[in-house]
Amino acid sequence: MPKKGTRKKAAHPGGGERQARKEPYSAARMTLVVDRLREQAARLSALSRALEDSQVGQIVVDGHAMLMRGMNQIDNFADNASRAIREAKTAKDSI
Numbered sequence: 001m002p003k004k005g006t007r008k009k010a011a012h013p014g015g016g017e018r019q020a021r022k023e024p025y026s027a028a029r030m031t032l033v034v035d036r037l038r039e040q041a042a043r044l045s046a047l048s049r050a051l052e053d054s055q056v057g058q059i060v061v062d063g064h065a066m067l068m069r070g071m072n073q074i075d076n077f078a079d080n081a082s083r084a085i086r087e088a089k090t091a092k093d094s095i
Contacts, residue, residue: 025081037074 051059 030081
């Protein structure tokens with residue numbers, strides 16, 4: 001029996017390499033992310049209008065929990081990016 005804490009980590013579900021937890025972001029890369037979010041927001045807005053126009057009242061959509069988790073992750077990412085910007089500015093100003 002292996003010692004506690006020496007267990008091998010399970011393989012990544014996709015079979016590929018794990019994506020890095022932290023990555024560098026430039027203003028250009030952040031703009032690409034914002035553009036994608038704008039496109040997604042436009043699609044969701046169009047769906048909302050289509051739902052109103054259809055006058056069906058409501059629909060049941062699979063993936064709701066996943067959407068909520070994703071929006072929470074976007075909030076966390078924005079908080080982390082804001083903190084990183086503050087820390088980088090402080091480090092730059094202290095030089």
